[in-house]
Amino acid sequence: MKARIKITLKNGVLDPQGKAIAHALGALGFDGVGDVRQGKYIEVELDETDRAAAEDKIQRMCEQLLANTVIENYAYELEGS
């Protein structure tokens, strides 16, 4: 089973990397670009066939290691059996 995890900064947390991207896009001539936010995307291959067990595992992984839950949100999708 494969988990696709998106980790994003919470609203209100300053995102200098996103600001830099927005600025660079402007410099390249792209107009009409509003807010840009950068996060992380992680794919984890799990040796787990039970969906509930996999969800539980992924949640614990996010809480313990992958996301800093003080400033970041996480969301995930599970795919495959």
Next chain:
Amino acid sequence: MKARIKITLKNGVLDPQGKAIAHALGALGFDGVGDVRQGKYIEVELDETDRAAAEDKIQRMCEQLLANTVIENYAYELEGS
């Protein structure tokens, strides 16, 4: 209109960050973790109402700035009006 862009390393490209995450998950006691790949996730707010124009713009942004297409793939979703 909001674009959600996922940028991932192409298959076969070494991903030391992913390997480090897999190793750390193992050290934390998570078993059954296979391949881990880390990529980037970027949200771009676009001042654009036409879907085709927005897609074209996002593709050019990815090619020119956001993704290194030699070693990375990108995928995006558009959301909103």
